[in-house]
Amino acid sequence: MAPKNADSAWSPLRQPVFRALWLAQFASNIGSWMQTVGAQWLLVAHGAALLSFVQVAAGLPVLVLALPAGVLADLVDRRRLLLAVQGGMAAVAVVLAVLAFAGGLGPWTLLGLTLLLGCGTALNGPAWQALQPTLVPREQLRPASALGAVNQNVARAIGPALGGLLVAAAGVGWTFALNAVSFAGILVVLARWRPAETAPRSEQEREQALAALRAGTRYVRHSPRVRRILLRSALFVPGAAALWALIPLTAHQTLGMGSAGYGVLLGAVGIGAIAGAWVLPKTAALIGNDRTLALAGAMFAAALLAVDYVAVAAVAFAALLVAGIAWIWALSTLNAALQLGLPAWVRARAVAFYLLVFQGGMAVGAFVWGVIAQWAGLSTALAAAAALLVVGVAVSRWLPLRDRQVDPTPSDTWPEPRLVMEPAPQDGPVMVVVEYLVLEPNVDAFVKAMARVESSRRRTGATSWGLYRDAARSDRFLETFTVRSWAEHLAQHHERYTGIDRELLAEAKALTEREPVATHAFMQRS
Structure with a gap:
């Protein structure tokens, strides 16, 4: 109160x-x-x-x-x-x-x-x-x-x-x-x-x-x-x-x-x-x-x-x-x-x-x-x-303003990416692929929830986004989005990921069978 x-x-x-x-x-x-x-x-x-x-x-x-x-x-x-x-x-x-x-x-x-x-x-x-x-x-x-x-x-x-x-x-x-x-x-x-005093940003962020x-x-x-x-x-x-x-x-x-x-x-x-x-x-x-x-x-x-x-x-x-x-x-x-x-x-x-x-x-x-x-x-x-x-x-x-309370404060609940290589801040673009398992009764609700997650990904740094369903396994969905650089993706993880984004992702995750699995890939240049 x-x-x-x-x-x-x-x-x-x-x-x-x-x-x-x-x-x-x-x-x-x-x-x-x-x-x-x-x-x-x-x-x-x-x-x-x-x-x-x-x-x-x-x-x-x-x-x-x-x-x-x-x-x-x-x-x-x-x-x-x-x-x-x-x-x-x-x-x-x-x-x-x-x-x-x-x-x-x-x-x-x-x-x-x-x-x-x-x-x-x-x-x-x-x-x-x-x-x-x-x-x-x-x-x-x-x-x-x-x-x-x-x-x-x-x-x-x-x-x-x-x-x-x-x-x-x-x-x-x-x-x-x-x-x-x-x-x-x-x-x-x-x-x-x-x-x-505020903590200075890292070189990457x-x-x-x-x-x-x-x-x-x-x-x-x-x-x-x-x-x-x-x-x-x-x-x-x-x-x-x-x-x-x-x-x-x-x-x-x-x-x-x-x-x-x-x-x-x-x-x-x-x-x-x-x-x-x-x-x-x-x-x-x-x-x-x-x-x-x-x-x-x-x-x-x-x-x-x-x-x-x-x-x-x-x-x-x-x-x-x-x-x-x-x-x-x-x-x-x-x-x-x-x-x-x-x-x-x-x-x-x-x-x-x-x-x-x-x-x-x-x-x-x-x-x-x-x-x-x-x-x-x-x-x-x-x-x-x-x-x-x-x-x-x-x-x-x-055009309602929608008075619903929102939480714009930073949230650290997005798990840190696990990598075997150490990318430079300017490396990129970065493709992030997130795997979800969703049972058939929850599919429609999951797709609608992911449409709101798309807005979250894009406003925090994603330049492209897509949601795909595995043709060989109907309960498997792949979310893909790209970010211009590793530094910008780290900013997504830290200062840009807020309580609003956490709530949107939580709505989608509540419809899945297990914790989503994320992988990160960098464009391979010749």
């Missing part, structure tokens, strides 16, 4: 390192949102298409850098990687501030530097999210994911309001300057933190970059759970992107607000996010994660329509409160569902695929809605985005 209040909304903040990083990230997020207000307000007079490019420039680098960043975060020290990336982003923010104060920050210079910050965000994302499960106990991972979303959305409640007031009182340059200062907290916490990219891609491709989460994200994020891309235009054109009013509207989303995080654990426990995610999509669509068709500031504020609740419900549910099922060896790479879908959806969605608003009108763009969200809700019953 989980400890009392283990999954309460604020329990992860009891962990000292998580709390310090959360607070430092909060300050940084406030700075980022203040800068976003300044950047968008500089471009608001240039039309919807150019205005939407702020979101595009911030999110587009993920399409190019997310997967390499995931590989990098799984291969190097994540703390040092984060220090380097955060330091680089702080330097870019300083340049933005200097140019703004000097009067040399034109639209395309602003977008170019925003693009550089987007590159930093893309490199930062996989390492930052993959670090989270090491900071809190497993039972606190779901509220930790919610707190991560709360962090950004509370910052969204404060940052835009402060940014709008600061732009009105002192000018855009100060939003960039304070953003540069806001990186200091994260840099200090990361520099002082000394995580527990250490991955090369290209092989690591292939392994991560193979894992996602053959993990039904991860694929389903990515599809649900792709059905929510592009429609939701309309809010962030077009709310400045809504404030300026539809509601006739200035920069301070725009900041207050964005602040409503953050206030809604706080309320959403507070009730999320009870909501998810009451109706389940699937219904929570579907309800979030419906609520967000309704909020977009309310902002679209009722040009009253009070109604827009209330609608954005609802959007904030829906936003944090969707993000927390998707992120926690992903993190809870990922093994450590591929966590950052799988998170990179999630960020690719999420940030890429934000960037592409922002561009599409900006173009539609430019040529067909703001109302048409918001209505189309709401329709896309409704489609996501409608198909959700065919």
